[in-house]
Amino acid sequence: MKPKLTLKQIAKELEVSISTVSKALRDSPEIGEDTKLKIKAFAKLYNYKPNNIALSLKNRKTKTIGIIIPEIVHHFFTTVISGVEHVANEKGYNVLVCLSDNSFDKEVLNMEMLANGSTDGFIISLAKETMQKGDYHHLQEAINQGMPLVLFDRAVDEIICDKVIIDDIIGAGKATQHLIDIGCKNIGLISTVDYVSVGKLRTEGYLKTLQKNNFSINEANILKIEGMEYSDEEIQKFIIDKDLDGIFAVNEHFAISAIKAVLASGKKVPDDVSVIGFTDGELSKLFIPSLTVVSQHGTRMGEESARLLIEKLERNDLEDENYKTIIVETGLVKRDSTK
Amino acid sequence: MKPKLTLKQIAKELEVSISTVSKALRDSPEIGEDTKLKIKAFAKLYNYKPNNIALSLKNRKTKTIGIIIPEIVHHFFTTVISGVEHVANEKGYNVLVCLSDNSFDKEVLNMEMLANGSTDGFIISLAKETMQKGDYHHLQEAINQGMPLVLFDRAVDEIICDKVIIDDIIGAGKATQHLIDIGCKNIGLISTVDYVSVGKLRTEGYLKTLQKNNFSINEANILKIEGMEYSDEEIQKFIIDKDLDGIFAVNEHFAISAIKAVLASGKKVPDDVSVIGFTDGELSKLFIPSLTVVSQHGTRMGEESARLLIEKLERNDLEDENYKTIIVETGLVKRDSTK
DNA sequence: CTGAAAGCGCTAACAC
DNA sequence: GTGTTAGCGCTTTCAG
Numbered sequence: 041m042k043p044k045l046t047l048k049q050i051a052k053e054l055e056v057s058i059s060t061v062s063k064a065l066r067d068s069p070e071i072g073e074d075t076k077l078k079i080k081a082f083a084k085l086y087n088y089k090p091n092n093i094a095l096s097l098k099n100r101k102t103k104t105i106g107i108i109i110p111e112i113v114h115h116f117f118t119t120v121i122s123g124v125e126h127v128a129n130e131k132g133y134n135v136l137v138c139l140s141d142n143s144f145d146k147e148v149l150n151m152e153m154l155a156n157g158s159t160d161g162f163i164i165s166l167a168k169e170t171m172q173k174g175d176y177h178h179l180q181e182a183i184n185q186g187m188p189l190v191l192f193d194r195a196v197d198e199i200i201c202d203k204v205i206i207d208d209i210i211g212a213g214k215a216t217q218h219l220i221d222i223g224c225k226n227i228g229l230i231s232t233v234d235y236v237s238v239g240k241l242r243t244e245g246y247l248k249t250l251q252k253n254n255f256s257i258n259e260a261n262i263l264k265i266e267g268m269e270y271s272d273e274e275i276q277k278f279i280i281d282k283d284l285d286g287i288f289a290v291n292e293h294f295a296i297s298a299i300k301a302v303l304a305s306g307k308k309v310p311d312d313v314s315v316i317g318f319t320d321g322e323l324s325k326l327f328i329p330s331l332t333v334v335s336q337h338g339t340r341m342g343e344e345s346a347r348l349l350i351e352k353l354e355r356n357d358l359e360d361e362n363y364k365t366i367i368v369e370t371g372l373v374k375r376d377s378t379k
Numbered sequence: 380m381k382p383k384l385t386l387k388q389i390a391k392e393l394e395v396s397i398s399t400v401s402k403a404l405r406d407s408p409e410i411g412e413d414t415k416l417k418i419k420a421f422a423k424l425y426n427y428k429p430n431n432i433a434l435s436l437k438n439r440k441t442k443t444i445g446i447i448i449p450e451i452v453h454h455f456f457t458t459v460i461s462g463v464e465h466v467a468n469e470k471g472y473n474v475l476v477c478l479s480d481n482s483f484d485k486e487v488l489n490m491e492m493l494a495n496g497s498t499d500g501f502i503i504s505l506a507k508e509t510m511q512k513g514d515y516h517h518l519q520e521a522i523n524q525g526m527p528l529v530l531f532d533r534a535v536d537e538i539i540c541d542k543v544i545i546d547d548i549i550g551a552g553k554a555t556q557h558l559i560d561i562g563c564k565n566i567g568l569i570s571t572v573d574y575v576s577v578g579k580l581r582t583e584g585y586l587k588t589l590q591k592n593n594f595s596i597n598e599a600n601i602l603k604i605e606g607m608e609y610s611d612e613e614i615q616k617f618i619i620d621k622d623l624d625g626i627f628a629v630n631e632h633f634a635i636s637a638i639k640a641v642l643a644s645g646k647k648v649p650d651d652v653s654v655i656g657f658t659d660g661e662l663s664k665l666f667i668p669s670l671t672v673v674s675q676h677g678t679r680m681g682e683e684s685a686r687l688l689i690e691k692l693e694r695n696d697l698e699d700e701n702y703k704t705i706i707v708e709t710g711l712v713k714r715d716s717t718k
Numbered sequence: 719c720t721g722a723a724a725g726c727g728c729t730a731a732c733a734c
Numbered sequence: 735g736t737g738t739t740a741g742c743g744c745t746t747t748c749a750g
Contacts, residue, residue: 041525044495046727057737062729072735093441093496094727096432097742104475104497112461118452125451125478129489134497136443137476139464150468156383157432157743158443158473186380296665303667323662326635328642385743396721401745411719433743436726496727 045088054082065090096157104134105349106159108150110142110167110194115292115321116338117165120192123342124163131350133160144169148178155181160353161188163345171196172235188352190345194237195365202348203365204341208238211334211370212245215288215316218332218372220253222379224286224314228261230275230294239264242290242318268293276301285313286378292319295331299377314378318370329376340368384427393421404429435496443473444688445498447489449481449506449533454631454660455677456504459531462681463502470689472499483508487517494520499692500527502684510535511574527691531684533576534704541687542704543680547577550673550709551584554627554655557671557711559592561718563625563653567600569614569633578603581629581657607632615640624652625717631658634670638716653717657709668715679707 047065051058056075064071064079065088071079082088096102107124109117125135136159140147147167154162162182170176171194179199183189190202219227229246232239243262250257263278265271275294279287279301287302289295295317302313309315309329317324317333324331344366386404390397395414403410403418404427410418421427435441446463448456464474475498479486486506493501501521509515510533518538522528529541558566568585571578582601589596602617604610614633618626618640626641628634634656641652648654648668656663656672663670683705 041523044524047729048727058727059729059738060736062727063736066729070735075735089491089495091496091727093432093435094742095729097436097726097744098728098730100742102432112464113454113457115452115454118457121476122451122478125476129477134475134477134492136473137460137464138468138473139461152428153473156428157430184380185383293665300667323665326632326639326662326666328639328667386745387743397744398722398746399720401743402720405745409719414719430743433726434745436728436742437744437746439726 044091045083045086046091050079050082050086050088054079101160101353102158103132104136104159105161105163105346105353106136106138106150106154107163108138108140108147108154109165110140112137112139115323116193116319116336119320119338120165120342120345123339123344124346125342127343127346128350133346133350140167140170142168144173144175151178151182155185155187159187161190161349163190163192163342163349165192166194166196168236171237174198188349190349192341192345196237200361200363202345202352202363204345204348205365205367206238206336206341206370207367208241209245209248211318211336212242212288212290213249214370214372215318215334216246216249217253218374218378219286219288219314219316220249220255222286222314226258226261226282226284227255227286227288228263228278228282228284230263230265230278230287230289230298232290233264233266239290246288265294272297272300276304280305287313287315288318289315290318292317292321292323292331292333295319295333295377296323296327299327299329299331309377310379316378320373324373324375327377332375332378333373334370335373336370337368344368383430384422384425385430389418389421389425389427393418440499440692441497442471443475443498444500444502444685444692445475445477445489445493446502447477447479447486447493448504449479451476451478454662455532455658455675458659458677459504459681459684462678462683463685464681466682466685467689470685472685472689479506479509481507483512483514490517490521494524494526498526500529500688502529502531502681502688504531505533505535507575510576513537513574527688529684529688529691531680535576539700539702541684541691541702543684543687544704544706545577545675545680545709546706547580548584548587550657550675551581551627551629552588553709553711554657554673555585555588556592557713557717558625558627558653558655559588559594561625561653565597565600565621565623566594566625566627567602567617567621567623569602569604569617569626569628569637571629572603572605578629585627604633611636611639615643619644626652626654627657628654629657631656631660631662631670631672634658634672634716635662635666638666638668638670649716649718655717659712663712663714666716671714671717672712673709674712675709676707683707 047061051061064076138150192204195203234240275297320335386400390400403415477489531543534542573579614636659674
């Protein structure tokens with residue numbers, strides 16, 4: 041096992057000073073052509089690579105960005121990571137991934153862990169518990185310390201920073217409108233509890249669209265689900281005794297559950313009931329019937345988030361309080377679960 | 380924006396030396412109780428946290444582990460990351476995630492990027508291209524430099540290091556045997572090209588089990604798929620003109636495609652054709668019919684990998700050449716796609 | 719009991 | 735042109 045080569049060793053080997061080596065390798069005009077050549081050749085030969093940690097310490101920047109998400113076993117987040125990773129890599133950044141498991145404490149812990157020099161900035165989607173508590177001091181602290189932050193998907197107004205979100209209201213509107221357009225008269229909504237921002241916004245989009253079309257709103261047609269554990273049962277119960285002909289579900293899981301429940305009740309999808317989801321998961325494409333969905337473009341969100349963060353990181357000039365909120369458009373993908 | 384507190388500042392503020400502060404905070408017996416108390420109180424008050432980068436430079440260890448996978452938008456890898464992340468976090472490690480996109484070059488690049496001080500060790504599943512080329516010099520180099528490595532899932536014999544793999548042959552055997560047990564006579568295999576280790580091994584398990592049961596082997600019943608782009612079409616063509624009554628697919632996607640192709644050909648699953656997959660993806664549970672599968676236990680693999688790596692990292696004693704290969708057992712999960 | 723000094727690997731201002 | 739020095743934040747001998 042040969043330990044990594046350092047400037048020091050090169051210097052000793054070539055009998056020059058460390059700074060000469062450093063400068064030569066960075067192609068400084070201060071150094072004579074001949075020495076430069078010699079040093080570079082040696083470095084190449086022994087495959088010298090500067091030590092990132094030393095650089096980080098010196099430059100006070102790590103060239104890594106931290107991403108904290110509630111869970112990774114979830115297609116949406118996975119696509120976001122993928123997006124972040126690709127633009128990060130392109131710009132020479134590494135990506136540190138942490139999972140909050142939807143727990144406030146883990147989220148805080150992770151941030152503290154990374155805030156001490158491990159990352160230059162954060163890309164975060166808030167834990168459910170965090171949104172429920174409404175405690176965002178850890179985010180504010182990071183900002184105060186000068187760490188740029190971008191919140192995606194699950195963002196909150198309380199924190200002023202860059203954000204990348206989806207046009208949830210509009211997206212939900214598209215879904216609802218689609219159901220109306222194909223002739224649904226009694227449209228149900230399966231959403232998450234209101235403290236999860238997206239649940240709330242998508243509910244809003246649903247309600248607004250119904251109103252705009254002069255549909256009456258029936259609270260009984262709205263199901264709000266807290267956890268995933270019993271969602272199947274809840275959805276089944278919800279669907280069985282209603283006479284819905286259209287269902288809008290705010291995620292893929294709920295949509296699939298809904299279809300199953302409809303099928304179990306002896307009705308057909310999409311003939312009797314049309315179902316539309318909010319996702320761009322694999323399941324939607326492969327399920328039978330394939331799902332009509334409002335697509336979230338997770339990759340795009342990840343890319344935008346990374347771009348926003350890196351932009352902020354590399355603009356070391358005045359800290360202008362110029363925060364952007366990028367709204368990634370949703371699109372309706374018509375497939376077989378709606379007429 | 381208040382920059383992070385350093386030992387230096389505390390020292391100045393309290394009018395003691397830096398080393399006194401350092402020692403006090405690490406509870407060294409050298410320091411008097413009163414000064415210790417004073418310093419600790421101050422540190423707590425202003426929420427001092429040591430700078431990870433400085434620590435890394437000093438200790439020559441980063442407390443982060445790098446994981447390089449071919450793609451993240453894939454349920455299996457996602458579960459592995461989740462497993463790695465959890466045990467890593469538990470032991471105070473961070474996780475740096477890099478994607479090779481199945482490209483040899485990106486894999487090498489990523490490793491180089493991380494090997495220069497960013498990580499203490501690697502957890503890797505090889506890119507398809509890497510296995511195809513059979514070029515593992517980058518892995519060997521990392522090992523030579525003293526970076527521990529653990530290979531998971533797609534491992535190769537050429538590199539001697541810790542490994543976490545699945546009992547692919549046995550698992551494939553279980554799948555095949557299950558099909559035989561339920562009465563299938565003409566069993567097809569949908570696999571990947573041979574240079575992907577798992578494809579090869581699972582094929583082996585399939586063949587062996589057929590032989591053991593005195594089934595004749597029909598090469599025409601074996602389909603090997605290279606990329607995912609045209610897999611649907613290939614599978615459809617494969618299935619249409621054969622009279623298979625059992626199909627074993629080495630991943631979830633292929634299994635779903637197979638079911639669709641069977642359905643499209645006017646036959647029923649599982650009545651006419653039983654289909655079994657190799658995965659523990661979400662799709663399998665939710666698809667209709669739900670899929671009988673050999674489960675991979677990605678989370679377990681991730682956990683084992685992380686444990687193995689951290690164990691090696693923390694045993695700073697003699698570098699014993701004691702490499703383990705952990706074989707994570709597969710299990711048969713019977714669902715509705717087989718009789 | 720406390721502090722000065724060296725050093726982890728690197729860069730950059732400043733001498734020579 | 736090349737080298738010396740200081741310093742990034744921290745730990746750790748070794749003096750005092």
